[in-house]
Amino acid sequence: xxxxxxxxxxxxxxxxxxxxxxxxxxxxxxxxxxxxxxxxxxxxxxxxxxxxxxxxxxxxxxxxxxxxxxxxxxxxxxxxxxxxxxxxxxxxxxxxxxxxxxxxxxxxxxxxxxxxxxxxxxxxxxxxxxxxxxxxxxxxxxxxxxxxxxxxxxxxxxxxxxxxxxxxxxxxxxxxxxxxxxxxxxxxxxxxxxxxxxxxxxxxxxxxxxxxxxxxxxxxxxxxxxxxxxxxxxxxxxxxxxxxxxxxxxxxxxxxxxxxxxxxxxxxxxxxxxxxxxxxxxxxxxxxxxxxxxxxxxxxxxxxxxxxxxxxxxxxxxxxxx
Numbered sequence: 001x002x003x004x005x006x007x008x009x010x011x012x013x014x015x016x017x018x019x020x021x022x023x024x025x026x027x028x029x030x031x032x033x034x035x036x037x038x039x040x041x042x043x044x045x046x047x048x049x050x051x052x053x054x055x056x057x058x059x060x061x062x063x064x065x066x067x068x069x070x071x072x073x074x075x076x077x078x079x080x081x082x083x084x085x086x087x088x089x090x091x092x093x094x095x096x097x098x099x100x101x102x103x104x105x106x107x108x109x110x111x112x113x114x115x116x117x118x119x120x121x122x123x124x125x126x127x128x129x130x131x132x133x134x135x136x137x138x139x140x141x142x143x144x145x146x147x148x149x150x151x152x153x154x155x156x157x158x159x160x161x162x163x164x165x166x167x168x169x170x171x172x173x174x175x176x177x178x179x180x181x182x183x184x185x186x187x188x189x190x191x192x193x194x195x196x197x198x199x200x201x202x203x204x205x206x207x208x209x210x211x212x213x214x215x216x217x218x219x220x221x222x223x224x225x226x227x228x229x230x231x232x233x234x235x236x237x238x239x240x241x242x243x244x245x246x247x248x249x250x251x252x253x254x255x256x257x258x259x260x261x262x263x264x265x266x267x268x269x270x271x272x273x274x275x276x277x278x279x280x281x282x283x284x285x286x287x288x289x290x291x292x293x294x295x296x297x298x299x300x301x302x303x304x305x306x307x308x309x310x311x312x313x314x315x316x317x318x319x320x321x322x
Contacts, residue, residue, distance in 0.1 A: 221250025
């Protein structure tokens, strides 16, 4: 039987070994050891001279939300080694307690883009009100990764005052992935100010990047913006089936009866994912005129299309008999 005291002593000896690889493996073993001080030992390993050890220690501390740990990790966003910085950023992004916000806010204005982006990413889920102004400022950064993370913070804080900034980014940012994130962020708009975002979302349906168009359809469906049903019906002819799928889903959520014909046409599309989504949407519309097309789709070669078409038919029959 292994003596836990001997095992712990051996592990500590390995943490002090001259060979960096031995120390790195010891760090890997620490969380699974019987050493009650493993968090303290991992925190100490963050100062190891070898970048590989520091990175492994940062990974191992993911999920540990203690003052000493977080205080040691935050300055390491400026570590000289990129792998260490990435490991630290990943661990900090898993923080859940808002009380860590004060440690990260200073980094949110850092002059180094990678540091600023990592700090904003960590602040996002913390929903710290004090992060609003730094995020608003960072939304105009020359660095796309910083702008993207800034949008994430603004989306999580859900402040109506950020909507003009988000609509601008959604339609004007030079990078498609930043526009996409901004389009998704517009989904937090409340009923009182939802009309502010309609023009931007409709414009995003015409974006040059299909991922942005797809996200616009998702967001319009989430907000159930019936006024945009016509634009979504047009998007059912998009060159990318992914955009058509998102548009069909949105039209179903809106119960957009005027889109009946485009959804019926989609039941015959070559892409089964689109046929499935069209069947679901037609069931949500509840229009008996869809019955003949759904009866055909109930014999579709794809089993999922058959199943969803039959469910949709069941809904329509139940609605007629109610």
